[in-house]
Amino acid sequence: xxxxxxxxAALLIIGNEILSGRTRDANGWRAATRLFERGCRLGEIAVxxxxxxxxxxxxxxxxxxxxxxxxxxGIGPTHDDITMECVARAFGVPLLEHAETLAVMREHYGxxxxxxxxxxxxxxxxxxRPIICERSIAPGAHIxxxxxxxxxxxxxxxxxxxxxxxxxxxxxxxxEIEVSLPESAFxxxxxxxxxxxxxxxxxxxxxxxxxxxxxKICLSSRDAARLDAAEAEVRAMLTSLESTQAxx
Amino acid sequence: xxxxxxxxAALLIIGNEILSGRTRDANGWRAATRLFERGCRLGEIAVxxxxxxxxxxxxxxxxxxxxxxxxxxGIGPTHDDITMECVARAFGVPLLEHAETLAVMREHYGxxxxxxxxxxxxxxxxxxRPIICERSIAPGAHIxxxxxxxxxxxxxxxxxxxxxxxxxxxxxxxxEIEVSLPESAFxxxxxxxxxxxxxxxxxxxxxxxxxxxxxKICLSSRDAARLDAAEAEVRAMLTSLESTQAxx
Numbered sequence: 001x002x003x004x005x006x007x008x009a010a011l012l013i014i015g016n017e018i019l020s021g022r023t024r025d026a027n028g029w030r031a032a033t034r035l036f037e038r039g040c041r042l043g044e045i046a047v048x049x050x051x052x053x054x055x056x057x058x059x060x061x062x063x064x065x066x067x068x069x070x071x072x073x074g075i076g077p078t079h080d081d082i083t084m085e086c087v088a089r090a091f092g093v094p095l096l097e098h099a100e101t102l103a104v105m106r107e108h109y110g111x112x113x114x115x116x117x118x119x120x121x122x123x124x125x126x127x128x129r130p131i132i133c134e135r136s137i138a139p140g141a142h143i144x145x146x147x148x149x150x151x152x153x154x155x156x157x158x159x160x161x162x163x164x165x166x167x168x169x170x171x172x173x174x175x176e177i178e179v180s181l182p183e184s185a186f187x188x189x190x191x192x193x194x195x196x197x198x199x200x201x202x203x204x205x206x207x208x209x210x211x212x213x214x215x216k217i218c219l220s221s222r223d224a225a226r227l228d229a230a231e232a233e234v235r236a237m238l239t240s241l242e243s244t245q246a247x248x
Numbered sequence: 249x250x251x252x253x254x255x256x257a258a259l260l261i262i263g264n265e266i267l268s269g270r271t272r273d274a275n276g277w278r279a280a281t282r283l284f285e286r287g288c289r290l291g292e293i294a295v296x297x298x299x300x301x302x303x304x305x306x307x308x309x310x311x312x313x314x315x316x317x318x319x320x321x322g323i324g325p326t327h328d329d330i331t332m333e334c335v336a337r338a339f340g341v342p343l344l345e346h347a348e349t350l351a352v353m354r355e356h357y358g359x360x361x362x363x364x365x366x367x368x369x370x371x372x373x374x375x376x377r378p379i380i381c382e383r384s385i386a387p388g389a390h391i392x393x394x395x396x397x398x399x400x401x402x403x404x405x406x407x408x409x410x411x412x413x414x415x416x417x418x419x420x421x422x423x424e425i426e427v428s429l430p431e432s433a434f435x436x437x438x439x440x441x442x443x444x445x446x447x448x449x450x451x452x453x454x455x456x457x458x459x460x461x462x463x464k465i466c467l468s469s470r471d472a473a474r475l476d477a478a479e480a481e482v483r484a485m486l487t488s489l490e491s492t493q494a495x496x
Contacts (some may be wrong), residue, residue, distance in 0.1 A: 016451055019290045020283030022466060025273065028295070033269030042267045044302075047276070047296035054292075077432045077438035078452040117432030139315065152454060168415075172268065183323045186366030191327035202250070203264055203298075204326040205271070206400060218270060 006067035006145070006167045008225060009040050012058050013047040014083050015151055027072040028152045029245030039222055050074060053059040055086040063090075063145055068167065070160070073151030075140065077117030084141065087148055088125035098124040101139055108137050133158035174220045176230050181241060182206070182213040189237050190217070193230070199223060200230040253317035254393070254415045257288050260306050261295040262321040262331050263399055274401045275320040287470055288416030298322060303334040309392055311338075316415065318408070319400030323388065325365030332389065336373035346372040349387055356385050369462055381406035422487045423479050429489060430454070431460040438465070438478060438483050442477070447471060448478040 011031050017023040028039030028045045035042045043066050048054045055074070064070045073166055074083030088095040101122040124130060131147065135158035140165065141148040149159040150199035179186070183206045194202045199221055206215035217234055221227045259279050276293045283290045291314050292432040296302045303322070310317045324330030336343040349370045354362055368387035372378060379388030379395065383406035389396040391412065397407040427434070431454045442450045447469055454463035465482055470473045 017453060017466065018276075018447060019293065020284045020291075020420070020422070020468060021277060021279075021281055022284075022451075024277045029269060030268075032267055036270075037269045037406070042269075043297065045267065045293075047293035049291065057251060059456045076368035076452070077435040079435070079442050080451050115432050117430075117435035120435070121432075154456070171269070174268070182365075183371075184363050187325040187327070187368070194327050201264060203270075203328050206324060207267060208402070218265065221267060237375075 008043050008066045010044040010062040010066040012071045016049050018047050027156045037171045039171045050080040050095045052086050056090050059090045068145045070147045072149050072156055077120045094128040095123045096126050097122050101130050131159050133162050172220050176185030177217045179215050196228045256291050256314045257316045258292040258310040258314040260319045264297050266295050275404045285419045286416030292444040300334050307338045316393045318395045320397050320404055323398055325368045341374040343371045344374050345370050348379050377404045379407050381410050421467050425465045427463050443469050445478045
């Protein structure tokens with residue numbers, strides 16, 4: 001992995017529609033999946049409302065706590081789209097019409113089509129670079145360690161692909177092992193196993209299959225050999241426990 | 249609504265599985281929907297990893313910033329289940345086996361079935377009350393303004409119903425209006441309308457239907473009469489704009 005890429009990131013989702021339950025988040029899941037595949041550790045997802053003070057406070061907290069912050073939402077033309085203003089305020093720079101973006105919009109919409117709402121979407125914080133993608137004329141913005149993306153899932157996904165080369169490098173690998181024992185039956189040996197594999201992240205995710213306990217043990221790491229070794233030990237541990245149970 | 253209920257809340261989701269993209273969050277969406285229906289404002293959702301310092305810092309930040317915090321995840325028997333410990337540390341109290349819970353577990357599992365993993369789930373921060381639901385023997389916990397719930401969606405949902413009477417009261421109402429204009433066409437008049445209806449939250453959520461712009465304008469408020477008035481004005485504004493466009 002390149003030392004110049006971001007190794008940790010946070011995601012800031014801006015939008016009342018998520019907090020009111022109107023919309024089920026899709027962008028957080030998308031970003032989590034893609035950053036994992038790039039080997040960049042997503043350290044936090046925060047969802048905040050369309051309120052300037054809350055957005056700015058979250059931006060400040062996250063951009064000092066992680067290598068980079070990706071934001072989602074609030075960059076359209078309506079009154080509740082205030083993310084670009086907030087990013088500009090967080091960086092202490094003005095929000096200005098971006099000449100290159102304005103030219104692209106003028107080309108696309110024609111002079112009459114370039115209404116005030118669209119002109120609003122041509123504004124970037126001073127010093128920001130536009131994030132161009134094929135799904136939107138209006139760009140996202142990259143300034144410092146903050147990447148400002150759209151909330152519409154198709155556009156978010158397309159802009160995310162445009163910036164991903166700046167994140168991580170060698171991806172994380174994942175293995176999943178199906179389990180038909182209750183978690184309490186393997187909790188202790190699994191904990192001991194985790195302490196012998198500090199470089200493999202081991203999680204247990206229970207569910208129920210009818211009346212029976214079931215679930216998955218999930219292992220992830222960048223190192224395939226260590227993952228193989230940990231997986232073999234987990235499987236051996238489970239086999240041993242199952243035979244003990246069968247003999248009870 | 250009762251003055252004794254929580255009028256604002258934050259949700260703290262604890263789990264590497266969300267941040268790695270392994271699992272798509274369901275509990276945030278569930279809590280957002282149910283709190284909206286109860287008229288309790290969900291002010292933030294934060295997703296953090298299974299790391300004690302990160303969990304405690306988020307708990308401290310959210311429980312001072314909102315009337316109440318609901319947590320999700322990390323209360324099972326495995327090594328990565330550390331939420332109860334973190335809540336105890338945040339409140340400066342020990343984590344102790346809860347006699348009543350232990351008695352319920354002993355009754356359910358029998359003495360031999362009460363293995364160390366299960367005993368671990370009988371521990372609550374001192375002073376906490378168990379949150380009982382029909383989907384789980386192991387309880388959640390309520391201490392101060394923090395409600396500790398399970399991560400498994402069925403159990404989370406069931407525990408959430410058990411605590412909801414303490415949140416909000418008179419629900420928010422929502423109206424949605426379908427739009428076939430690009431947002432930029434109505435952004436300014438919608439903004440003016442929002443400023444005349446400060447008690448109605450107005451959001452615009454664009455998408456694309458084939459090659460055509462489409463989307464929804466979403467209004468919410470506790471006041472049905474104000475919602476009616478705002479809805480009528482939005483519809484009139486859209487009709488006027490559509491006829492202008494048709495005449496262009």
